[in-house]
Amino acid sequence: MKKFIIIGFLILLGSMEVRAQLTNSGNLRTFTGANVTIYGDLTNNGTIADSGLLITLAGTNLQTIGGSSVTTLNNLLLNNSSASGITLIRALNVRGTLTFTDGYLNTTASSILTMTSTSAASGVSNNSFVSGPIIKTGNTGFVFPVGKNVVYAPIAISAPAVITDQFTAEYFQVSPNSLYSTSSLQAGLDHVSECEYWMLDRTTGSSNVSTTLSWDARSCGVNSSIDIRVARWDGTQWTDKGNGGTTGTIPIGTVVSAAPVTGFGPFTLASSSSNNPLPVGLLNFAAQCENGQVVLRWSTESEFQNDFFTVESSQDALDWKTMAFVDGNGTSATLTNYSWADLSNPGRDMYYRLLQTDNNGQTTEQDMVYLNNCSSQEEVIHIYPNPAKSTVNILTEEKVMGITVIDPEGKSVNIPSNLESKQLDFNTISNGIYFIRVTTIKGIFTQMVVISGK
Numbered sequence: 001m002k003k004f005i006i007i008g009f010l011i012l013l014g015s016m017e018v019r020a021q022l023t024n025s026g027n028l029r030t031f032t033g034a035n036v037t038i039y040g041d042l043t044n045n046g047t048i049a050d051s052g053l054l055i056t057l058a059g060t061n062l063q064t065i066g067g068s069s070v071t072t073l074n075n076l077l078l079n080n081s082s083a084s085g086i087t088l089i090r091a092l093n094v095r096g097t098l099t100f101t102d103g104y105l106n107t108t109a110s111s112i113l114t115m116t117s118t119s120a121a122s123g124v125s126n127n128s129f130v131s132g133p134i135i136k137t138g139n140t141g142f143v144f145p146v147g148k149n150v151v152y153a154p155i156a157i158s159a160p161a162v163i164t165d166q167f168t169a170e171y172f173q174v175s176p177n178s179l180y181s182t183s184s185l186q187a188g189l190d191h192v193s194e195c196e197y198w199m200l201d202r203t204t205g206s207s208n209v210s211t212t213l214s215w216d217a218r219s220c221g222v223n224s225s226i227d228i229r230v231a232r233w234d235g236t237q238w239t240d241k242g243n244g245g246t247t248g249t250i251p252i253g254t255v256v257s258a259a260p261v262t263g264f265g266p267f268t269l270a271s272s273s274s275n276n277p278l279p280v281g282l283l284n285f286a287a288q289c290e291n292g293q294v295v296l297r298w299s300t301e302s303e304f305q306n307d308f309f310t311v312e313s314s315q316d317a318l319d320w321k322t323m324a325f326v327d328g329n330g331t332s333a334t335l336t337n338y339s340w341a342d343l344s345n346p347g348r349d350m351y352y353r354l355l356q357t358d359n360n361g362q363t364t365e366q367d368m369v370y371l372n373n374c375s376s377q378e379e380v381i382h383i384y385p386n387p388a389k390s391t392v393n394i395l396t397e398e399k400v401m402g403i404t405v406i407d408p409e410g411k412s413v414n415i416p417s418n419l420e421s422k423q424l425d426f427n428t429i430s431n432g433i434y435f436i437r438v439t440t441i442k443g444i445f446t447q448m449v450v451i452s453g454k
Helices: 374-379
Strands: 003-006 009-012 015-018 021-024 027-030 035-038 042-044 047-050 054-057 063-066 071-073 076-079 086-088 092-094 097-102 113-115 120-122 134-137 142-144 155-157 166-172 197-204 211-215 228-233 238-240 246-248 253-256 265-271 281-290 293-314 321-332 336-342 350-358 363-371 382-384 391-395 400-406 423-425 432-440 443-451
Touching (some): 047 071, 211 228, 228 253, 293 363, 321 336, 321 350
Parallel strands (some): 021 042, 035 054, 042 063, 063 086, 076 097, 092 113, 097 120, 113 134
Antiparallel strands (some): 134 166, 142 155, 155 211, 166 197, 228 238, 246 253, 293 336, 293 350, 350 363, 391 423, 400 432
C-alpha cells in the first residue's frame, strides 16, 4: 500500500479519503466538519489535534494505530471488514463517540484504549468490540464494550464519585479455574461459571461502584434469574456480591451486584442453587484397570448444549492422540455417567485427558489422569473367589492402604472391609457387578468382581 506522510503542518476542514498508510511526523489538525476515512495504518510520530466530525478506519486488511506519540481522537468509527480487525501498537485515547460497526479493536496492557470523561461507545455487537483491556475515566456509568473471540460480553459500572476516577476492564472466554479455583466458594454460592470471567480493576481513585455482568448463549446456561449472582474473587475464594436486580430474559440478560463493590479483580456469574448450569459440571474423571484393560469413567452433574466429549491419550502429556468421541447429553441438570474402554491395550504407563465440545464448536479441556501399565496389575493383586457369594479376598504381597467398592454407576458402596485380613463382606449387598479399587504403595489397582448366588 502507498504511503501518505505529513512532515509539516496540515489542516483538514472537509472530507478526505486516505487510501494509503498515513504517517504523521508533523502537526495534523482537523476542525469541525472534517471527515477523514483511512484505509491503511495510522502512525503518529508527531501531534494530532482532532476536533473534526469523524475519523473512520475502513480497511479490508489488518490496520494498526501506532507511532512514537500517543494518539487522541475525537469521534472514531471502526469499520474494518477483515478478520484481523484493528490493533493498537501504541496507546489510543478517544474523547468523543467511539462507534463500533465492523472489526475488533485489539488492545494490550501497554497499548491500551482509554475512553475519557467526555466519551461514549455505541453500536457494539458480536461483529465489533474491544478485544483486550480498556480504561474508562469519569464520573458517569459506563458499559465496557469488551469481548473475546467472536462474542461481545459487556460488563458495566455505576457512576464513580469523581471525574478523574479510572476503571479498567477486560473479558476472558475461558474458565477462571486455572487461576482462581472454582471450587473455593463463599457460603451461599453453589457454583460459579466455568466458561468466562471478567477483570475489573479500579485503576485510579477510591470510588465504590455497582457492577453489572451480562449473559447470553456464550455463558453456558442461565435458567433462573432469581438464583443468578455476581461473584468476585477476593484472593482466596469466590465471594457473593448478590443479585440487586436483573434485566432481559433467560436467554439474554444482566445482573447487578446487590450493593456497590469495595474490592475489584476477577468477576464472574454464579448461582445460589444448582440452577443456572453455567458449566458442564464435571464431578470426576478417573482411569482404572479392569481385567488388564484401561477403563475411563466420568460423571457430570449438569450439562449445557454439550455436543460430545473427546478422549485423548499420551505417553508424555505433550503429544496427544485422539482415541474416541463420546456423545454428550445436550442440556441436563441431572447426574450423567460416562465410560470408555481403551481396547488398544497400550501396555505402558499412559496419560488420558478429556475434552468437551459444545454445540457451537467451542472445546475446553476438562481434566487429565495418569495410569500405570495395566498389563502388570494382575501380578500385584488378585481377587478371589470371582464370582463370589459373599466374602471376597484380596491376594497381594503389598501393604493395602485402602479399599473402595464401586457400583456400575460409579458410586462408592459402603461395605465391611478389613485392611489387615484383606477381606470384603458383600453379605448386605445385592447381586451384581462391582469394582474393587485397592490402594497400595505401588499405586491404585482396580478389578471387577461378580457377586451372585444370593
